[in-house]
Amino acid sequence: MDQNNTILGTGISGPGNPVYGSELAKISIVESASLALTEALLNSDISQELKLNDICAGIGLAGVNLPHVYDEMIKWQSPFKSIYLTTDIHIACLGAHEGHDGAVLISGTGTCGLSNVKNHSKIIGGHGFPQGDKGSGAWYGLNAVEAVLLALDEMAPPTTISKYMCQVLKASTAEEIISKVAGKPASFFACLANTVFSALEDKDEVALAIIDEGASYISKMARLLLKTTPPRISFIGGLAEWIIPYLDQDIQKQLSSSLFPPEAGAVFYARHQTASLK
Structure with missing residues (x-):
């Protein structure tokens, strides 16, 4: 990014x-940064001599809220001039509000909420799956999997989630479903979330109950964050647009659009940290 916050190059790795x-x-960090730098050099008049070791890197990662993970990463002899390390939720919040104070709710593979106001942070959730x-x-x-299995066992009402679940998993019995889902990571289950929202289009009551329960949790998280009086609050992540209509009405009205993506928040963080050292 340049000083006008124009994104000059991006890079995606593993x-x-x-x-x-x-x-x-x-x-993955080095590969993505190298790709971003290469693209930036092609799209601007930056000196072609610029290398990774000329750059102060802002890095936002999941898990660095754990002391032993933070210690390991901060001791990294990286190829950058310097690194400024923080959490992924922190850079998401900075990105959403162009580097300024605010709060952010995230619903993607996982969920988390953070408020950053006057150098005081409040984090809710982010404890991991399951x-x-x-x-x-x-x-x-x-x-969704639990609802389908209960329905197949005739222990709960039938649900059209079953139809979509069986299509996705290419399964038709409880045993086949279990064989497909047992021991799978959070990312696998996140790919099944769409079965709930597809069933909602059929006005499925089981799907609606699941969605309402999740949205109620997000609304409660938002209320706690709003108690810190953030100037703005944004809701981001792959599921945000699906969930927003089911949040409490007063919460919906207070949401503001995200101004920049999370990775831009890493740039804002690096700028803040560099400036604080001067």
Whole structure:
């Protein structure tokens, strides 16, 4: 990004969660940064001599709220001039509000909420799947599987989620479904969330109950964050546009559009940290 916040180059690489492999995360960070720099050099009049070791990098990662993960990553002998490390939710909040104070709700594979006001942060959720992440894609997917299995066992009302679930998994019995879902990660269950929203179009009451439960959780999270009086609050993530219509009406009215994507928040964070050292 340039000083006018114009994005000059982007780069996408592999997994970047150090909890599941710090070495792979480091490789992904370097690869994505290299791709972004290459594109930026092609799209601007920046000196072609610019290298990664000339750059102060803002890095937002899941898992660095855990002390041992943060310590491992901050000691990294990276190819950058310097690194400024924070959480993925923090850079998402900075991106949503162009580097200024605000709050953000996220519903993607997982869920989390953060408010950053006058250098004080409040984090809600982000505890991971399956012990947390209510209202997330993974949570919706897991609840869909549970609803389908209960329906097949005639222990709960039938639901059209079953039709969509069986199509996605190419399964028709409880045993076949279990064989497909047992031991799968959060990302797998998140891919099943769409079965709930598809069933909602059929006016399926089971699907509506699941969606309402997740949306109620997000609304409650928003109320807690709003108590910190953030100037703005945004709702982002792959499921946000699906869930917004089911949030409490007063919460819907207070939502503001995200101004920049999360990765831009990493740039804002690096700028803040660099300026604070001067």
